Amino acid sequence: MLNSQINLNRLEFLITFRCTSTCDHCSVCTDDVDKKATHLDLKRAKLFVNEACDNYRINSMMTFGGEPLLYPEFVCELHKTAEERNIENRQIITNAYWTKNGKRIDEIARMLKDSGVNDILVSIDYFHEKYLDYDIVGIALEQLKKQNIPHVSLHPVWVVNKESKNSYNEKTKELLKMFDYLDFPQDEGNNLFPAGRAVNNFKEYLPTPTEKIVGNCGDLPYTEKPNNLKCLSMNPNGEIMGCNVIGNIYKSSLTEIISRYDYKNDIVLKSIVEEGCSGLYNLVKEKNIELNKNGYYSICDLCKDIRAKMLLHR
Ligand code: SF4
Numbered sequence: 001m002l003n004s005q006i007n008l009n010r011l012e013f014l015i016t017f018r019c020t021s022t023c024d025h026c027s028v029c030t031d032d033v034d035k036k037a038t039h040l041d042l043k044r045a046k047l048f049v050n051e052a053c054d055n056y057r058i059n060s061m062m063t064f065g066g067e068p069l070l071y072p073e074f075v076c077e078l079h080k081t082a083e084e085r086n087i088e089n090r091q092i093i094t095n096a097y098w099t100k101n102g103k104r105i106d107e108i109a110r111m112l113k114d115s116g117v118n119d120i121l122v123s124i125d126y127f128h129e130k131y132l133d134y135d136i137v138g139i140a141l142e143q144l145k146k147q148n149i150p151h152v153s154l155h156p157v158w159v160v161n162k163e164s165k166n167s168y169n170e171k172t173k174e175l176l177k178m179f180d181y182l183d184f185p186q187d188e189g190n191n192l193f194p195a196g197r198a199v200n201n202f203k204e205y206l207p208t209p210t211e212k213i214v215g216n217c218g219d220l221p222y223t224e225k226p227n228n229l230k231c232l233s234m235n236p237n238g239e240i241m242g243c244n245v246i247g248n249i250y251k252s253s254l255t256e257i258i259s260r261y262d263y264k265n266d267i268v269l270k271s272i273v274e275e276g277c278s279g280l281y282n283l284v285k286e287k288n289i290e291l292n293k294n295g296y297y298s299i300c301d302l303c304k305d306i307r308a309k310m311l312l313h314r
């Protein structure tokens with residue numbers, strides 16, 4: 001075993017921060033991300049998959065962005081590697097607006113089929129439709145249907161939750177209906193998340209921030225305990241992420257990054273793993289950190305702010 005704190009079973013690749021949309025709720029393509037690297041380096045990404053599979057039983061891999069299918073050749077090549085390495089669940093999240101060119105849409109759908117991708121989640125909702133031509137999205141969905149890819153689902157974002165009655169959800173329901181004729185299943189989707197542009201544009205629909213945060217790592221979707229990481233992701237600039245950066249694939253191999261990881265070397269992670277949320281507040285006192293007067297949406301929001309302020313005062 002490389003490291004008892006890392007028990008990988010899933011890999012994620014943030015292919016690019018570029019996108020064909022500029023959704024008002026986006027938490028990924030915000031102004032503060034490092035957009036120097038247009039997309040992941042394929043050679044390194046394949047090496048990442050191979051090294052992970054040499055050392056762990058990986059059962060799922062996801063590619064997302066930005067819009068990953070701005071680079072379909074690249075993404076498909078990576079999924080072929082995943083299939084060769086027997087990763088069962090090979091997923092893509094896409095907005096299905098890849099290009100306006102019908103011939104190219106057809107070509108991309110074929111490439112996806114040949115790549116062995118077996119789970120495509122298509123974002124269909126008010127937020128995406130605002131910036132994308134849904135006639136084109138419809139053509140892409142029809143091509144995906146034609147290719148008979150094992151699982152394609154419509155993946156909406158709900159404002160507050162699916163049951164909440166508001167104009168955004170009503171519009172999303174109409175849009176989902178538009179594609180009923182294709183008979184794709186609709187998945188649970190996500191609820192609007194308090195991060196990125198959503199915080200500026202949809203404050204009234206988000207929970208009220210508080211100064212007294214409770215909870216622990218793993219409470220929020222897609223988070224886990226730093227002393228038992230099961231998923232690592234790679235960013236376009238080569239950064240390897242647990243819930244924060246743990247190394248860079250351009251500087252070290254995945255094996256080296258995993259072998260030297262120890263949450264105890266990171267004072268923020270050590271505090272939260274060993275003392276929970278009160279560990280974070282103890283750190284705030286000890287380091288004299290000034291917290292946001294407006295409060296925080298979640299434990300991760302608090303944790304990330306403490307990390308940023310500690311880096312600032314180094
Ligand atoms: S399509 Fe996805 S990645 Fe692109 S702007 Fe919208 S939410 Fe962000």
Ligand code: SF4
Nearest residue numbers: 217223243299300303
């Ligand atoms: S961001 Fe902080 S609180 Fe959230 S999962 Fe990671 S270590 Fe835990």
